[in-house]
Amino acid sequence: MKKALLALSVMALGAAAFATTDLNPYEMPPHTPPWSRKPVVSPDVHSANNPAVYKGFDFTIPPVDNVVDFHGDLNAANKDGLVVYVGGNYYFAVTRLIKAFEKEYPQYKGKVFIITIPPGKLLQAIEHYHDTFTIGDMTFTAKPDIYAGGAFGVKKCIKDGFCEASTFTPYVTNTLAIEVYKGNPKHIHSLQDLARKDVKVIMPNPKFEGIARRIEAALEKCGGKKLKDAIFGPHGKAILTEIHHRQTPLAIMEHIADAGVVWHSEVEAQMKQYHNPLEGVPIPAKCNYEAIYAAAEVKGAPHPQAAKDWLHFLKTPAALKVFEFYGFKPYEGKR
Template identity: 50%
Template sequence: MKTRMRFSLLAVLFALTGMTTMVQADDIGKPVTPPRYQETLYPPWSHGANNPALEKGLEFTVPEVDDLPDFHGSINDPQLVIFVGGNYYFAMAPLVHAFEAEHPRIRGRIYYETLPPGILEKQMRAGNTITVGNMTWTVAPDVYAAGLGKVKHLIESGMLLAPAVPYVTNDLTIMVPKGNPAGIRSVADLGKPGVRVVMPNPKWEGIASRAMSTLRKAGGPALEKTVYVSKVKSGQTVLTHIHHRQSPLFLMQGLADAGITWKSEAIFQEQIGHPISNVDIAARNNTTAIYASAVVKNAPHPRWAKAWVEFLRSPTALKVFQRYGFKPYEGKH
């Protein structure tokens, strides 16, 4: 009798265990929305198409993990090396392609970097050597391109050769996520409590001084202090290392509501289908930049350097720039 009762109890326990297992299996099997890795949000947004090197060997790029989106081409005996401020990185590939079409001998022999002008200057002062992650390399530039004031400064300091050659202009805008969920309407809105802002870092990004000027025009020193001091301390303003990559990325990731960038950068993001839009800045508050280039002192390839500097003012080059909202420089050269 006791034996039968013991078996009955065991049977009940096994049954209950089975039911529990079934419930758990059913719970695990319910449809859920799996986490999605949005690879297309991360640089390089060109997916390798902007690499001018002809012999690429093994292609190994993992967005957000192993990628170098602002370094283009091969450092194996290049014949033209260009250091250019990163705010028109997207225009460089078609510019290089057009230049190579005019000068077939140099095809596949161009290397260029699209970093903030201050970072490029630091690289030049460090013996033209740079380290990214675990990789270190040295490459001597032939041409340096940035804002006109920066180029003139480096000519005066002896790093570049005169003249500084201007070619296009650009204006600022407020970059926002598509749909503008925070309802940003003007520069003054960037100072509102709760509005999360991503802004260029004045330590090495030339655009920062122009963004600060725009803030002062729109709301006086108080607005500049709110955005660049008070909100930095509170965490409502994030300062970038490289705004032309980080600003759109932070906006697409939902980490920020708005940020001041160049108009051309916002136009490019919209052109490639990213969920980005922009809010115009009133002309009275906006700041216009003049872009210029110059040959680097002791450039390894002075002939090609001069050819590139001249090319940037050509109708062919200006047509490329105009795709992204740049305007030809019309001042005195």
């Protein structure tokens, strides 16, 4: 199985960005994350995914100084706001979700801090790293009020003694889709097509991405162990992401890969919100997997009332409207 290097994407972006000697450092290729900053990046144009009220001087310079999975003003959140750890599967919905939350709970305006890295990594931070993160030369602690992700991961947080069982809240569901470049130039129409010799595939890393297990199950459902091993086996063809399957669209747009399996909602976000040159290929229900998204209050939450307010909000029409925009469906099963 091939190892994916985030550096590949960064190097490709860097090469594209600095091939022209007179390039303004703020004028990056249009598909450079954070996509919420299009069409221009400057010291006075802030990311739409940052809910902070006062943003100060913006030193975002992709791909050198660019942090897209930490949203908001941590100081304000720590004081009397809300800190949410949510698996990065809906990083693109953060802006709309927080705005809707602040409308219903105006006391939290500008005081929500959300981290959207993979749910497995977030659980590691809670259980082993004392809620502390290091990015480059910066280290900070963000003690969470809420842990959210797939229902399996949230139940593990409860089982391990870090989340409150009585607060377990499932709220939406999602399914898988194949993401390809706009126009589907490789004519990929099924999971079986991913095994073709002419198709370069990028997949989430099974070591820390829950979605990888779902993809493996879908491949086996559709093409047996042979298809699963062709992609994920010891000699499988998949390029693996290093941190999160948000690398998948970037790899496809940079032509490092031709296709990857992601959540349906991520394809919707790329097309409807970011207008990137990508599209989705549906996976039939008989081969697909339905994921349940859930959240729970973290034990010892610094802001227990805020945590309760967030959990209540996730089931409201206002929150579900945001999720439905990206193709999520309301959870209708038992709690």
